[in-house]
Amino acid sequence: MNRVLSPPAAGDEHDRFDSVSRRTRVGWGRVFGEVSAVIILIVLCAYAVGLLDAGRMAAGMVDIVDLLTQSWPPDFTDLDSWWHPLWDSLSMSVAATALAILLSVPIALLGARNTSPHPAVYWAARMMLNTLRSVPELIIAIVFVAAVGFGALPGALALGIHSAGMVGKFFAEAIEHADQAPIEAARAVGATPPQVILHGVLSQVLPQMADVTIYRWEYNFRASVVVGVVGAGGIGFELIAALRTLQYHKVAAILLLILATVTVVDGFGGFLRRRFA
Structure with a gap:
């Protein structure tokens, strides 16, 4: 019915x-x-x-x-002497980014809940990442200038250590959001913990890690200008020297050179991001 x-x-x-x-x-x-x-x-x-x-x-x-x-027109008469400091800034950014990756990957693995061996290790790794990124790179650069002298080395160390805190945070969050199915599958077939991390975790998050790395390299080049102000080498050192002597026409020229280089770096970074991320 x-x-x-x-x-x-x-x-x-x-x-x-x-x-x-x-x-x-x-x-x-x-x-x-x-x-x-x-x-x-x-x-x-x-x-x-x-x-x-x-x-x-x-x-x-x-x-x-x-x-x-007062800064117009720009004075490019010293352009030939700026190429080497500009190369120092580019080298500083690349070396600092590589150092940041080397430091941040193991800390990120320890600071992610799904790969950390113990809650105490997790909190210690997170605290280390917080400490690294809480101190501005300018302050770290001043410390390293006093320790190792002027030049690109203190700038690369300062940028690399500061970047490790931020990059490690992004890496840890990407690892925590990894899909658990491949991880459980790797464990089910008897994979060792390093194999689980390599094949179950890192294989998933490599695109995000590549994207963060490229972005941080772009940032580090711009930041290399800032740390050069305190004697850490690069084109920033030339910029502050021109400012201190009130040579505003040269300041405008250096800023235009930095702008052109940043544009090229951002464009190349976008190409790398499309290629690898």
Whole structure:
């Protein structure tokens, strides 16, 4: 015997509509409150640092325009003497990125929950990554300049150690999000822990690791200009020397040279990312 389903009563439909409407209003109210809180926090922070000081900002813009006027046209008469420092900056970025990878991969494996041998090791590795990236590369560069002297070496060490903290964090998160099925399959066939990590974990996350590595290399080249300011070699050392002697025409030329090189590095990094990531 077929059972005939009676249509829902009009009162039930009205109750469901009221329930959905109520949840929607509550949801939008919560979103509005959260967005309002974020906007208020942003306005307070902007006020604290002076972004809302219109008079000060206007005076600063006038000074910037005056400085740009003094810097034009760029003076490229010393271009031949800048190629070697520029090469030092490029070499510094490559060496620093390689050092960061060597340091970060083992720490990331120890700092990922699914590959760490013990919770205490996990927390120790995470604390090490936090420590490495919490100290700015400029401060690390000053320490290494005092330790090993001026030149590209302290810059490469500073960038590499600081980058290890950030790269290791991204590596650890990628490892934690690896699919467990290949890992369990490797364990099921009797693979040793190193084999599980190599074939079950790293084989999955290599594209993400390559992407992070290329991005960090691009960042390290830009950061190499900054650490050069404290004597860590590279084109940044030439830039600060021109600034200290008020040679603004040379400053503009060096900045344009850095801009052109950054554009080339970013383009090459994009090519590598499409090729390997």
